[in-house]
Amino acid sequence: xxxxxxxVEGLSKEFGGLVAVGDMTFDIYPGEFVGLIxxxxxxxxxxxxxxxxxxxxxxxxxxxxxxxxxxxxxxxIQKLGFTRTFQHxxxxxxxxxxxxxxxxxxxxxxxxxxxxxFRPFSRLEEKKRLKxxxxxxxxxxxxxxxxxxxxxxSGGQSKLVDIGRALMSDPQLLLLDEPVAGVAGPxxxxxxxxxxxxxSKTGNSVLIIxxxxxxxxxQGVDRIxxxxxxxxxxxxxxxxxxxSREVIEAYLGGEGEAETVGEE
Ligand SMILES: Nc1ncnc2c1ncn2[C@@H]1O[C@H](COP(=O)(O)OP(=O)(O)O)[C@@H](O)[C@H]1O
Ligand SMILES: [Mg+2]
Numbered sequence: 577x578x579x580x581x582x583x584v585e586g587l588s589k590e591f592g593g594l595v596a597v598g599d600m601t602f603d604i605y606p607g608e609f610v611g612l613i614x615x616x617x618x619x620x621x622x623x624x625x626x627x628x629x630x631x632x633x634x635x636x637x638x639x640x641x642x643x644x645x646x647x648x649x650x651x652x653i654q655k656l657g658f659t660r661t662f663q664h665x666x667x668x669x670x671x672x673x674x675x676x677x678x679x680x681x682x683x684x685x686x687x688x689x690x691x692x693x694f695r696p697f698s699r700l701e702e703k704k705r706l707k708x709x710x711x712x713x714x715x716x717x718x719x720x721x722x723x724x725x726x727x728x729x730s731g732g733q734s735k736l737v738d739i740g741r742a743l744m745s746d747p748q749l750l751l752l753d754e755p756v757a758g759v760a761g762p763x764x765x766x767x768x769x770x771x772x773x774x775x776s777k778t779g780n781s782v783l784i785i786x787x788x789x790x791x792x793x794x795q796g797v798d799r800i801x802x803x804x805x806x807x808x809x810x811x812x813x814x815x816x817x818x819x820s821r822e823v824i825e826a827y828l829g830g831e832g833e834a835e836t837v838g839e840e
Contacts, residue, residue, distance in 0.1 A: 587636035614803030657748030
């Protein structure tokens with residue numbers, strides 16, 4: 577197997593005595609589509625926040641292509657080819673959809689509109705970005721919304737534009753935090769299909785947080801990492817996860833409902 581794109585080793589993060597993430601170890605390889613799941617509050621978003629350099633005093637090791645990134649700023653991490661979305665969508669509401677996509681992808685980890693807007697672009701670069709923005713909108717099937725204000729979008733549409741913004745920079749690793757929460761079923765499935773295709777076509781990797789176990793088991797991810805109470809409960813293919821009694825119990829909090837998990 578090739579070298580991991582992302583290596584997380586013994587990652588821990590505490591908030592005033594609460595262990596939000598405790599001793600997480602996992603790798604993401606190039607060209608992998610991986611799901612990160614677990615009950616509410618188990619530490620999924622915190623794991624993303626640690627990887628993207630948003631949280632101080634994180635312990636453990638995080639490496640990108642063999643380079644230690646634990647002490648890098650979120651901007652420096654993004655320059656290595658990582659982009660993320662947030663659980664709560666961060667669009668610039670007073671700007672149109674296309675403008676949201678066109679704003680340079682810098683500071684995406686902690687958006688700084690002022691700096692981003694004033695980064696100069698050459699005409700050629702601008703043209704390329706505009707072409708790419710329309711490509712992304714077509715891929716997400718929302719080119720007709722290019723000139724809608726972000727504030728006019730529904731929750732699901734906002735999620736789509738947020739994913740679109742992340743895709744603009746063609747990241748080596750895309751970290752998506754519950755990108756389909758609040759998105760209608762068929763569209764949510766389409767987004768997963770598109771991401772699957774994106775991974776196959778580009779050889780880039782996607783790590784996606786999804787809270788609905790039944791849903792992710794059917795979305796064609798290569799591997800699922802299951803978290804519970806800040807730790808990794810198991811890693812495996814959707815088939816392996818579906819058959820794991822441990823996972824079923826942790827997820828549903830009891831044996832009574834176990835038979836409903838993963839059943840079609
Ligand atoms: N900035 C923070 N300050 C204090 N506690 C936090 C912070 N972020 C998350 N937590 C706590 O850490 C735990 C894990 O949260 P989170 O990573 O958001 O879970 P998930 O994304 O799996 O729902 C929760 O108990 C949450 O309340
Ligand atoms: Mg979360």
